[in-house]
Every structure is written in C-alpha cells, then in structure tokens.
Ligand SMILES: Nc1ncnc2c1ncn2[C@@H]1O[C@H](COP(=O)(O)OP(=O)(O)O)[C@@H](O)[C@H]1O
C-alpha cells in the first residue's frame with residue numbers, strides 16, 4: 001500500500017516541477033527515438049537486401065575459372081553425369097569479355113557475354129522489345145546481339161530504333177534482335193545493371209575469342225535446399241578431373257547465392273550493431289543527463305527531503321520515491337521516444353529508398369533499456385537524498 | 398521500576414496534588430479546561446489580586462492538565478560540534494523533565510543552543526553524551542530508520558520557516574506525515590480535514606500552501622504536526638517569521654492544543670511575549686539552564 005502512496009508522491013512531485021521533468025524526459029526521448037530509428041533503418045536494409053537476393057532467383061551455384069581455359073564442356077558433362085539424384089536443373093554456360101560497341105557515330109565499352117540458350121530462364125530476364133535468339137542462332141553461331149536498355153539508349157536515338165540495327169563488336173558486325181527489360185531494384189552493384197550485351201556462346205567462342213573457353217557455369221537446382229550437396233558434386237568432380245589434391249590449389253571457384261546472403265546479412269548485421277552502438281551512446285548521454293537532473297533535484301529539494309525525514313520518512317521510502325521519479329521519467333521518455341522513432345521510421349520509409357522496419361524486439365528492448373537507465377542512474381541520487389542528515393537538510397536554504 | 402524511581406513518582410504525585418490545591422485556593426474550577434476561561438478569570442481580577450494569584454500559580458510549575466507521565470527526560474545532555482574551527486560545546490550538561498500536558502517554553506539569546514536542543518529533542522540529531530528518554534524510550538537504542546518512525550509518530554514539528562511543500566494543497570500538506578505513518582487514505586483524509594478545521598482553515602483545504610499568508614501557513618504546519626497524534630509538539634521560533642498581527646493567532650492555537658487537547662508543547666523562542674503563553678519557561682544561556690520555573694504571565698497580558 002505504501003508503495004502506491006510513494007508512487008503518487010513521485011508522480012505529483014514530477015508534475016509540480018514540470019520544467020525540470022520535461023528536460024529530463026527530453027534527453028531520454030531523443031535517445032530512445034534515435035535507437036529505434038537507427039535500428040529500424042538497419043533492420044530494414046537487412047531485410048531489403050535479403051529480399052533482393054532472393055528475387056535474383058537464388059538456389060543457383062556458379063562455377064568459374066580461376067586460371068584461363070581450364071573449365072571445359074567436358075567438365076560440365078562429367079558433373080552432370082555424376083548427378084545421380086537429379087539435383088541440377090538448368091546449366092547456363094557463360095563467357096564474357098569487355099568490348100567496344102560501335103553503332104554509327106556512337107560507341108561505348110560494355111560487357112559482352114556469350115550465353116547458352118537457357119539464359120532468359122536461368123537469369124530471370126525478359127525482353128522489352130524484339131526477341132531473344134532462336135535455337136538456330138545458338139546452333140549456327142549467328143552474329144546476333146541482344147542489349148540492355150541503357151546500352152540501347154547509349155548507342156541509338158531510342159530503344160525501339162535499335163531493333164534490326166547493326167552494332168560493331170571488335171571487327172565484326174552483329175544484328176540487334178531485342179532489347180531487355182529494365183532490371184528491377186538492383187541497387188547493389190556499382191555499375192549500371194542495364195548496360196550489357198548478350199550474344200550466343202558459340203558465336204562468342206568462334207568469332208570473338210577463337211577458343212572453346214567457358215568462363216563460368218551457373219547450375220540451378222531442382223531443390224534449393226540441396227546447395228551443399230550440389231557444391232560437393234561439383235567440387236569433387238572438378239578436383240578429380242583436374243588432378244588437384246589440395247583444395248587450396250583449385251583452379252576453379254564456386255559460389256552460391258546463399259553464401260552471398262550469409263555474407264551480406266553478416267555485413268548488414270554489423271551495420272545494425274554499429275547504428276545501435278551510436279544510438280546506445282546517445283542513450284548513455286541521456287542517462288547521464290537524467291542523473292544530473294536528478295542530482296540537481298536532490299540539491300534543490302534538500303529542505304524538502306529534510307522535512308520528509310522530520311515527518312517520519314524512512315530512508316527506504318525516500319530512495320523508493322526518487323527511484324520512482326527517475327523510472328517514471330525514463331519510462332515515459334522511452335514510450336514517447338518509441339512513438340517518435342516509429343513516426344520517423346514511417347517517414348523515412350515513405351519518403352526515401354530505405355525501408356525502416358520497426359520490430360517489436362527493438363521496441364521492448366528500447367523501453368526496457370530506458371527503464372533500466374532510470375534505475376541505474378537514479379540510484380545514486382536517490383541514495384544521496386535518503387542519506388542526507390535531517391538537520392543539515394532542514395538548515396539548508 | 399527501581400526503588401528510586403518509585404520514590405520519584407510518589408513525590409511527583411504529592412506535587413500534583415499540591416497544584417490542584419493551589420487552584421482550589423484561587424477559587425478556580427477544578428477542571429480548568431480551556432485557556433479562555435483562564436484568561437477571562439484572570440482579566441476579571443484586579444491587578445493586585447492578579448499579582449497575588451500569579452504568585453500562587455507560580456508555586457505550581459505545571460498547567461492544569463499536567464499528568465503524571467514523563468514525556469521528555471533529559472540528563473547531563475551534552476552536544477559538541479566538531480568543525481574545522483575546532484570543537485564547539487553548544488550544550489554543556491542539560492537536565493530537565495517535561496510531563497505530559499505541560500506547555501513549556503525554552504528561552505535564551507541567539508546562539509545559546511536552543512535550536513540544537515530542539516533538534517535533539519526532536520531526534521533530528523543525537524547528543525554527544527547524556528541521556529534522552531522520549532515517551533519512555535531511550536533514543537540511543539534506535540537505528541536511523543527507527544528514529545525516523547519515532548519522529549513521525551511521537552513528535553510534531555512546527556518550524557520557524559513553516560516548511561510546507563509549496564506546490565501541495567493545504568490538505569495534502571497536513572496528510573503528509575500520515576503517508577509515512579501508514580494511515581489508510583480515507584482515515585488520513587478525515588483526520589486532516591478535522592485538523593484543518595481545528596486551525597480554522599476549512600475554507601482553504603484545496604489552496605496551495607504557497608498561496609497562503611505566513612500566519613495561515615504556520616497554522617497548516619500546526620495542523621500537520623498533529624496528524625500522527627504525537628506525544629509532544631516541538632516548535633522552534635514558530636512566530637519568528639510572522640508579522641506581529643499574526644503571532645497572537647498562531648500562539649493561541651498552541652494554547653488551545655494544550656488546554657483543550659492536552660497536548661504536551663515545547664516552544665522555543667527568544668521573545669518573552671511568546672514565552673508568556675506557556676506555563677513554564679526554561680532559560681538557556683551559553684549551553685546551560687540558568688532558570689527553570691513558571692512563565693511570566695504579565696508580559697503576555699501587557700502585549701495583548
Ligand atoms: N552544525 C553546526 N556546526 C557547528 N556549530 C554549530 C552547528 N549548529 C549550531 N552551531 C553553533 O551552536 C551554537 C548554538 O546554535 P543554535 O542552537 O542554533 O542557537 P539558537 O537556536 O539558540 O540561536 C551557535 O554558536 C552555532 O554557531
């Protein structure tokens with residue numbers, strides 16, 4: 001019962017000193033609002049990266065050359081032959097090189113990639129204009145080219161004018177069959193993801209490179225949970241075929257999109273932690289602010305404390321009252337800070353590219369932390385108040 | 398109880414019987430319950446008979462409701478402050494007792510140790526040596542928290558500077574000791590209303606303390622001092638901060654408390670006019686008691 005009374009004393013004491021209360025609440029509000037906003041930005045970024053990676057059509061495993069001309073069609077055939085349980089779905093072969101593209105008076109340097117016929121399906125690409133290559137184009141190694149939307153507008157007056165036109169790659173003229181649709185999102189790479197050119201792999205090998213080289217292979221899986229098994233089939237086959245005993249000496253590399261996901265989420269996790277650290281420092285500053293205000297309040301109220309002692313207040317009641325005051329300040333600061341942080345996160349999501357996701361664990365943590373700050377930073381002033389000698393306190397002016 | 402204290406008690410009884418006889422002699426009612434009747438009675442007499450009566454009253458050092466019970470017992474009380482400037486002996490062996498129902502004033506010039514004594518009597522401070530027994534308990538045996546409880550339950554304080562919580566209402570101020578005394582809310586409120594009525598501030602219950610005049614504030618403080626039905630009310634220069642036109646009103650409440658409610662009151666003052674309201678005056682000078690006897694009532698009626 002007396003706890004309720006002391007709680008009311010704390011409440012009315014805060015109410016009767018609105019100015020001081022406002023200032024100390026403000027410190028915590030700012031701290032908590034920034035924690036929530038920063039954590040929301042961190043979490044949001046993490047989530048959007050994850051969803052972007054999964055939209056890339058994950059589950060694929062890339063196998064690529066570490067040294068030139070080592071990865072061959074035979075390697076791929078043996079890998080496929082070793083896949084007894086049918087894990088592999090599609091196999092996309094690619095070889096690319098950087099080339100100068102010339103169309104009329106316009107020219108640019110872009111990545112030209114020779115691909116196998118399943119390119120559209122594996123890479124999840126669509127044509128905006130014209131068409132992709134025919135099976136015949138792949139079989140005969142025709143001089144045909146499909147370009148990204150940026151490449152089209154760089155070389156021609158407009159994307160639609162590109163269809164049927166000729167582009168000179170190196171010394172050879174290619175006919176444009178189609179323009180790809182713009183890629184969605186994709187803010188992850190530094191270069192423009194829509195500036196590229198695609199030609200049949202056979203054309204690439206025969207006309208541009210003059211070798212049977214394959215730079216990389218992408219395997220898609222029938223079951224995306226079998227990434228590890230697929231990697232071991234590829235890895236053991238390649239090590240055996242290339243007579244390599246030590247994995248460190250491998251002349252090929254493997255990469256699964258899920259690996260990227262893990263790497264990226266650990267990076268964004270670090271970023272979130274960093275943001276939380278910065279926000280935590282602002283909370284700490286807020287907490288020390290609270291302590292200062294509480295100490296001021298103890299000094300200012302020395303007489304009141306002395307009086308309460310004269311009227312029979314025992315130390316524990318005074319400690320309790322001052323702690324209640326501190327916790328009330330930090331808890332309400334935490335609650336207001338949460339609302340502000342939530343509002344700020346919504347605004348950020350609404351008006352910027354970043355998605356700021358406020359999650360419940362962050363909210364609970366922020367309010368828990370703010371209350372704990374009240375306890376930790378309130379205890380010193382509270383004890384100081386309770387230990388004041390009653391006469392000294394009454395004597396003070 | 399040892400033999401000596403039994404003897405003491407029987408002596409006190411004799412003394413009390415004597416007091417009653419004195420009052421009978423001056424043809425006063427046996428139950429002089431109120432100050433008003435005392436005043437009316439004394440005013441109705443000629444100066445000569447009054448002086449005569451006073452000299453008779455003077456033989457009794459106690460007021461009309463004084464009981465057998467000892468509330469304050471102080472023996473060889475010494476208080477020494479230890480500061481940078483060396484030690485200061487403020488109280489140098491003080492001895493006196495106060496019985497239940499007495500109205501005592503402690504007088505003395507500024508710096509004579511009155512407040513120091515009052516702080517010890519109010520267990521706000523502890524003596525350097527000597528005995529202090531409050532309502533039968535030796536305060537030496539008590540811990541800090543127990544002393545706080547003793548202050549709350551046994552002592553009502555009235556300070557020179559009122560010491561109300563400015564932003565609380567009159568009623569809240571009066572109820573404050575009841576919180577620490579763990580009186581249930583309803584009961585506390587009822588009691589506070591009753592006490593506010595006693596000091597005639599019924600119509601000010603919900604005013605903030607800071608909105609009141611000094612005299613009114615001190616009346617609130619008096620009401621507050623009674624919240625826990627204390628054994629004694631201690632007042633340190635209760636009229637020191639008041640304009641003269643408000644002193645009499647405040648002091649009359651102390652008289653009322655003593656006469657009508659039988660409260661034991663110890664009032665500290667350096668003004669003889671204030672002391673004249675009491676029945677017994679202890680004069681303190683340089684930390685020793687130089688006089689302990691009946692109060693000089695003349696001054697009171699001269700200034701009235
Ligand atoms: N805390 C203290 N430390 C040192 N000296 C003190 C302290 N309190 C009071 N004194 C000294 O004790 C003496 C008596 O003070 P006090 O009891 O306040 O006198 P009064 O109330 O009679 O004016 C004064 O000389 C004062 O300076």
Ligand SMILES: [Mg+2]
Pocket residue numbers: 511512
């Ligand atoms: Mg004094």
